[in-house]
Amino acid sequence: MKFLLNTGRTTSQCSNLSMKNSFEYQHVVSACSMNPVDMMILGLEDDNHIILSRNGVMVIVYITEEEEVDRGTLFLPAGPYANFLLDFDTHGTGVPDFKWVEVSVSITTLDIIPVWKLMAACGGVRYEG
Amino acid sequence: MEILLDADRPLLFGWSNSFEEAQLLGVRIAGLIGGVIDNTASIYEGPAVPGFEELRHQGCTLEQVKEKSNVVVYWGCDPVMSHPRHMSRYTTYARYLFLDNSFRKRTVIVFDARKTSTSNLADEFVKIDPGCDYAVLSALRVIFLGKKDLLPAFISGVLREQLVHIAELIKNSRVCAFFIGQGLSETRGKFENIRNVVELARELNKHTETSIFPMWEHGNIYSAKKVLNQISGYPSSVDFARGVGYYNPGETTAVDVLARNECDACLIVGSDPGAILPRPCCQHLAQIPTIQIDPHINATTHLSKIQIPTAQSGIDAEGVYYRMDGTPVPIKKLYQSGYPSDAEVLKRIYIKIMDSKGVKP
Structure with a gap:
């Protein structure tokens, strides 16, 4: 299913900026907000993992329900997960x-990879210092 | 130092979390080695820069906004999330001398393509179709020119009557402050959107006092832009390969230089391109000798060949930061650590490069 992905700043993302290799930062910037109606159509629940793919590149994030996000759109905090999908x-x-x-959005049971693995990719x- | 000297086309990127002193040294190093220097303004707030430069918009300080403005417009930004202290210090919740009960009497208007925390606090929220800000800005200009009858009933998802009502609110304000964010500068239209806002403010200044502020998001990005502008004449993305500064967005900007695999060495100071640049740029950073000068271990550290830890600005390093309205703010350090500041590291590199080039200070 196709969605329009929007990115932006959030307070929790900014408060973890100095700890970009921590699990907290990974958890904050891989939280993808989706409208509850879209979640129902896709059969998704909070914290389910999804694959976002674009031009043959994919990244795994998890879903959070957000009524203020419009149907057909997604919101992902600015960070390595969102930027991994961008064109130059x-x-x-x-x-x-x-x-x-x-x-494109598809459901998965794969784990979200940490920031260092994104950079390794x-x-x-x-x-490791 | 040897990596930078051996490179044919070095890129010096970042600078948004460094003090003014380090930024000044960065521009000098770029000039000496004939490299490309760019700051994060070119990626996030970048389109605002040519938009402002072209039309020479004159701003004011945030204190003037706090004291005088009774209409505040947020366009494509969510300060509740991105600038948590902004509204309490300078706009919605700030008390000021010339208006009693400022919280209730100051009108907040939000234009955005999505509902945000700020739009929930607004007196008027205008929801624009994604990527259609330019059309709505142009419609507002038409209304201010007194030709509202020419407009269709809906403009990019916005009711014409709502725009007319907002135009009246702005027109009748004593001072109106526009705060524009990345929702405007990064969406379709980019710097043309900013140009349209400045044109709108120019039109509005016939009716009321209007000022525009880009919501710069990185700590000291205003200073990075200012320092580069003072030395080279351009605010970001300057190529010194020809011996003089050359600026062409889309050619000398960091994203384009990296995506074209053009640079063969990169010095990153006070920034994290691993987390803010698209994947092809990160792939090139991993292939070339990348040096990172930063207090934190971050995403770029995994892409770097050398990481030089430095003191954190405002914690164990002191210097000058610039607010987003251009007011310089001296920052003191809390304690003395064993780490050098990024300015000290860059100074050592600068002196060694001068020695090797035979340049006298």
Whole structure:
């Protein structure tokens, strides 16, 4: 099912900015808000894991119910999970499309991967110091 | 230092959580090695910069907003979430001299594509279809020009009568402050949206006093923009490869330089591109020698070849921060730690580069 993904700041995301490798930060920035009617149609409940995919790239996040999110849209706090799906095309402005990108949603039982694994998927190496 | 000197096209990125002193050294290093220097303003608030530069909008301080404004407009931003102290210090909940009971008498108008915590507090909430801010801004300009009959009944999901009512509220205000966020600068239209807001403010200034504030989200991003502007003449994304500053958004911006696999070394100071840049940029950062100068271990640390820990601004390092209205604020440190500040680290790098280039201070 296709959705429009919106990203933005939240207080809990900003309060964990200095601990980006912590479970708390991972939990906050992988919380994807969805309208309860859409959740019912997809057969989802709070904390269920979903795959967001776009242009062959996918990322696993979990669902939270949010009545204020419009039907057909999703809200994900700005962070590595949201940015993993973004294109680099800036249309000559220097700014990628952070808002309202189309993503596909599917249900999964796979675990959410931590931030360092996302970076490892980009070619990075885990810093364990 | 050797990584930067050996690189053909180094990129120096970040600067939004550094003090002014470190930002100044960063621009000097970029000039010496002929690199590209960019700050996070180019990604988040970037479109606001050319929009403001083109039309030369003159702002005011937040204290003036606090003391004088009786209409506050938030467009594409959610300060309750992103700037938690903003409304209590400067707008909705701030008491001021020239209006009794400011909380009830100050009108708050929110324009956004989604319901937010701020829109729940607003006197008027205008819900715009996603990516259609430009049309609504243009419709408001038409109303201020006195040609509302030309508009259709609905403009991008907004009822014309609601816009007319809001236009009257703004027109009859004593001072109106516009706060614009990434919901406006990152959505479709980007810097053209900002240009339209500035044009709107210009039109409004015929009726009332109007000022615009971008809701800068990174700590010291105003300073990064200001320092670069003073030295090179451009606020962000400056390429010194030609010996003089060259600025072209879409070509010299960090996202484009990284996505085109153009740079062969990267120095990151006071920022976390691993968490804020798209995946292709992170992939290139992992391939090249990336040096990170930052107090925290963050997402970029996993992409870096070298990480230099520094003191945290305002905790164990002191310097000057700039507020989003451009007011400088000296920041003291709480205690002395063993870590150097990023300015001290950059100064050592700068001196070594000067020595190797044979440049005298």
